[in-house]
Amino acid sequence: MQEPFFRRFSWHYPYPLNFDLMKKAAADLLGTHDFSAFTTEPPADPLRTLLAIEIILLPNDRLRLSITGDRFLYKMARTIAGTLANIGSGKLPSDLIPRLFVSPDRTLAGMTAPAHGLTLDTISFTPTR
16 A cells, blocks of 8 residues: 555555565676666667665565665666566566667667656766866
8 A cells, every 4th residue: 555655755566575586686787888778878888787676574565775876877776676576576587688788779678667756866976186
């Protein structure tokens, strides 16, 4: 059930999720890869590094997805969330992630999750010379 207090700040995904499948798929995302399949705008440099992805179970049948990376492409975090949800619900195959890095076709990845659940937590800046 969608809690009214969370409605504006979270995404209601109406299907049961297999967290083990989601965690395995999240582990496949770690490292430096071509993330072209996770953006709607082809970048000049699609290589990004994901350092950590946490799927944290919360009370009231909720979860938090936390993604740490060096930088992100346009809609990349939202597409990762949608792809992991689609894998967890069985709408996409559990071995999809490595195939997306080989064939960076956006139509093969999952849906783009809505933005109203997205929160930027921390930005670290390291000056370059």
